Amino acid sequence: METARKHSKKREAILGALCAAKDHPSAEMLYSRLKPQYPDLSLGTIYRNLAVFLGDGDIISVGTVAGQERYDADTSPHAHFICRRCGRVLDVELPALEDMDGAVERATGGRVAGHSLSFRGECAECLAKTAT
Amino acid sequence: METARKHSKKREAILGALCAAKDHPSAEMLYSRLKPQYPDLSLGTIYRNLAVFLGDGDIISVGTVAGQERYDADTSPHAHFICRRCGRVLDVELPALEDMDGAVERATGGRVAGHSLSFRGECAECLAKTAT
DNA sequence: CTCTTTGCAAAGAGTTTGCAGGGTG
DNA sequence: CACCCTGCAAACTCTTTGCAAAGAG
Numbered sequence A, B: 001m002e003t004a005r006k007h008s009k010k011r012e013a014i015l016g017a018l019c020a021a022k023d024h025p026s027a028e029m030l031y032s033r034l035k036p037q038y039p040d041l042s043l044g045t046i047y048r049n050l051a052v053f054l055g056d057g058d059i060i061s062v063g064t065v066a067g068q069e070r071y072d073a074d075t076s077p078h079a080h081f082i083c084r085r086c087g088r089v090l091d092v093e094l095p096a097l098e099d100m101d102g103a104v105e106r107a108t109g110g111r112v113a114g115h116s117l118s119f120r121g122e123c124a125e126c127l128a129k130t131a132t
Numbered sequence C: 001c002t003c004t005t006t007g008c009a010a011a012g013a014g015t016t017t018g019c020a021g022g023g024t025g
Numbered sequence D: 001c002a003c004c005c006t007g008c009a010a011a012c013t014c015t016t017t018g019c020a021a022a023g024a025g
Helices: A009-020 A027-034 A043-056 A100-108 A124-130 B009-020 B027-034 B043-056 B100-108 B124-130
Strands: A060-065 A068-072 A079-083 A089-092 A111-122 B060-065 B068-072 B079-083 B089-092 B111-122
Touching (some): A009 A027, A027 A043, A043 A068, A060 A111, A089 B100, A100 B089, A100 B111, A111 A124, A111 B100, B009 B027, B009 B043, B027 B068, B043 B068, B060 B111, B111 B124
Parallel strands (some): A079 A111, B079 B111
Antiparallel strands (some): A060 A068, A079 A089, A111 B111, B060 B068, B079 B089
């Protein structure tokens, strides 16, 4: 069997922090965010629990940004905007993403479990900083 | 200044191999593919040149698959299908991707340089292997 | 001849894993 | 009380970097 998951405060805290966060944090971001409240928290625990969540489909990976994997507790189909200047990851509402999985299944003959759509560029704030 | 690029056989070979490849290879895949023909080729050179190509927009990154970054010399907007079982990366033709960048720019107020759309799942071949 | 490119190997960064002890049901 | 979960630290993997030698224009 996989995981006969027991309850755990740390795990709860990690998932909670991920749900509360809107910035699609990385493992280390979660770590430094939880460390004050759980001084004996270990990075390994973060990684281990993230792997569990991923396996159970409770969270998704947004992809690797600047070498660090970023996670999202919102598993509904939605796109992301990744600012290549500040590394911020924003949610993007975009319709017409619903039927794509089915369309791709028909086109490839495979089975689609999900998709990830991300846009790269500079966010509004970073643009403002550069504007003349 | 950036790169006052000179000509280089190795570089030409790397880009050539990437253009010829249809499997969106990683740095190491390119390395083992070119090594026979260029016995004194070094992995560092692969990485260095990939970084140059990326910077110049000659290639794009498909994302990180199983811990390794994968590259594509086809910079036109198109989607990818990543098989989570065999790690294969396939091209997916999908219309209606053209105008998305503009739509996202209007929605976020940022500037979009490009996007990446990838589907995860099992490819047809892997499904066939499992089929009863 | 000058400046770019490369090989090699060491350094870095992020992530994973083993083990002994603590927590949960 | 049995099994899961955690801290700690070492191990791993992929990628980056420094330096001296080789290559291109």
